[in-house]
Amino acid sequence: MDLAFDRRHIWHPYTSTLTPLTCYPVSRAHGVYLQLEDGRELIDGMSSWWSTIHGYNHPHLNQAAHQQIDQMSHVMFGGITHQPAIDLCKQLVAMTAEPLQHVFLADSGSVAVEVSLKMALQYWQAKGESRSQFLTLRDGYHGDTFAAMSVTDPDNSMHSLYKGFLPQHIFAQSPKTGFWQQWDESDLDDFKAKLTLHHHDIAAVILEPIVQGAGGMRIYHPKFLQGVRRLCDEFGVLLILDEIATGFGRTGKLFAYEHAQIEPDILCLGKALTGGYMTLSATLTTSHVANTVCGGEAGCFMHGPTFMGNPLACAVANASMEILAQEEWQAQTQAIETQFAQQLPLLTEHPLVKEVRWLGAIGVVEATTAVNMETIQAHFVEQGVWIRPFGKLIYMMPPFISTPQQIDTLIAAVHSALNRPECFQSLS
Numbered sequence: 033m034d035l036a037f038d039r040r041h042i043w044h045p046y047t048s049t050l051t052p053l054t055c056y057p058v059s060r061a062h063g064v065y066l067q068l069e070d071g072r073e074l075i076d077g078m079s080s081w082w083s084t085i086h087g088y089n090h091p092h093l094n095q096a097a098h099q100q101i102d103q104m105s106h107v108m109f110g111g112i113t114h115q116p117a118i119d120l121c122k123q124l125v126a127m128t129a130e131p132l133q134h135v136f137l138a139d140s141g142s143v144a145v146e147v148s149l150k151m152a153l154q155y156w157q158a159k160g161e162s163r164s165q166f167l168t169l170r171d172g173y174h175g176d177t178f179a180a181m182s183v184t185d186p187d188n189s190m191h192s193l194y195k196g197f198l199p200q201h202i203f204a205q206s207p208k209t210g211f212w213q214q215w216d217e218s219d220l221d222d223f224k225a226k227l228t229l230h231h232h233d234i235a236a237v238i239l240e241p242i243v244q245g246a247g248g249m250r251i252y253h254p255k256f257l258q259g260v261r262r263l264c265d266e267f268g269v270l271l272i273l274d275e276i277a278t279g280f281g282r283t284g285k286l287f288a289y290e291h292a293q294i295e296p297d298i299l300c301l302g303k304a305l306t307g308g309y310m311t312l313s314a315t316l317t318t319s320h321v322a323n324t325v326c327g328g329e330a331g332c333f334m335h336g337p338t339f340m341g342n343p344l345a346c347a348v349a350n351a352s353m354e355i356l357a358q359e360e361w362q363a364q365t366q367a368i369e370t371q372f373a374q375q376l377p378l379l380t381e382h383p384l385v386k387e388v389r390w391l392g393a394i395g396v397v398e399a400t401t402a403v404n405m406e407t408i409q410a411h412f413v414e415q416g417v418w419i420r421p422f423g424k425l426i427y428m429m430p431p432f433i434s435t436p437q438q439i440d441t442l443i444a445a446v447h448s449a450l451n452r453p454e455c456f457q458s459l460s
């Protein structure tokens with residue numbers, strides 16, 4: 033591959049043209065393996081940013097894609113419908129909380145979040161109330177488009193860069209009680225205080241249920257989420273749950289809100305929706321919200337992307353749903369969780385480890401100091417694994433099909449990185 037061209041001309045996520053970092057050329061992928069151009073195979077501990085839950089090159093997903101591409105790969109969704117979208121939306125309505133009856137299909141996670149925020153704004157507009165604020169949590173992440181970024185942690189997503197353009201929203205402290213810890217009711221104090229003060233202006237609360245992903249890999253107590261739902265009901269504010277990272281089994285439940293036995297008013301899905309094959313997202317809402325929105329001034333929901341309901345993506349998503357329906361994901365994520373629960377706490381003896389956290393097929397090691405990306409990445413590749421940390425966070429979100437040996441290899445690679453001072457910024 034022409035890596036020199038790549039380095040000179042291609043922008044990778046969050047990279048500099050002045051000091052581009054090494055990019056590893058991948059030629060193919062199968063099962064949990066990424067194959068590099070030179071033939072080396074790496075166990076993927078990232079599921080390509082948490083999406084390829086069934087692994088790469090899956091025969092059932094491949095077959096669905098082949099079949100659909102021979103029928104039609106795309107057709108506009110305005111005034112036209114098709115079987116793959118109908119099948120997918122039937123599945124989504126059936127598998128999510130009962131009140132969620134209406135599905136809006138879009139292209140990416142960030143757009144699903146934009147759609148959810150627009151739904152909430154149109155809902156209040158239709159009710160004759162002017163509410164333009166959102167309440168969310170510190171350490172959250174909801175995407176890179178402007179509205180999604182405006183409800184993402186202000187420091188992590190550098191709101192200062194876009195000052196004057198980015199809408200200002202309200203941030204409550206993120207929950208401190210971990211998933212496996214004793215619940216502390218005072219965790220809700222700041223959230224409650226902010227909601228009490230601003231509820232007349234707040235269109236919706238938006239947050240990631242149970243796991244705050246890219247904003248800090250924090251795994252919090254279900255009682256926090258229960259408290260949020262209770263307070264939203266009390267103050268008459270909509271609750272948007274962003275399950276783009278957690279949806280489709282990642283936390284050991286099909287949807288993370290099930291840990292708290294609550295239901296959202298609006299739900300955002302993406303990433304693993306197509307088993308990680310291609311980009312597709314969905315925003316679901318209740319009949320009450322949908323019908324209120326459509327009874328408003330606009331008379332409809334004002335959104336319609338070109339590739340909305342792309343048949344190819346819907347067909348692959350349907351195949352992914354069929355694999356999930358076989359329910360092996362439950363035993364698989366449970367086995368991965370057990371392995372993380374047994375092995376990650378052993379790492380806390382290491383002086384560079386601040387904390388370890390796990391839930392379902394998510395394992396997190398928070399270091400006391402930030403990683404040196406270039407050297408830790410090279411080290412992981414040498415160890416035959418693909419793990420891409422950020423800041424002080426070294427985490428694993430492997431495909432559900434990963435074997436115990438493969439998980440062992442991932443954890444061993446993390447352990448060996450901890451013993452390499454050059455893998456950490458302040459030590460190298």
Ligand SMILES: Cc1ncc(COP(=O)(O)O)c(C=O)c1O
Pocket residue numbers: 140141142143145173174175176240245246274275276277302303
């Ligand atoms: C919780 C959450 N919401 C939204 C997004 C944005 O999704 P996308 O990158 O597909 O736009 C992400 C991506 O990591 C996410 O983790």
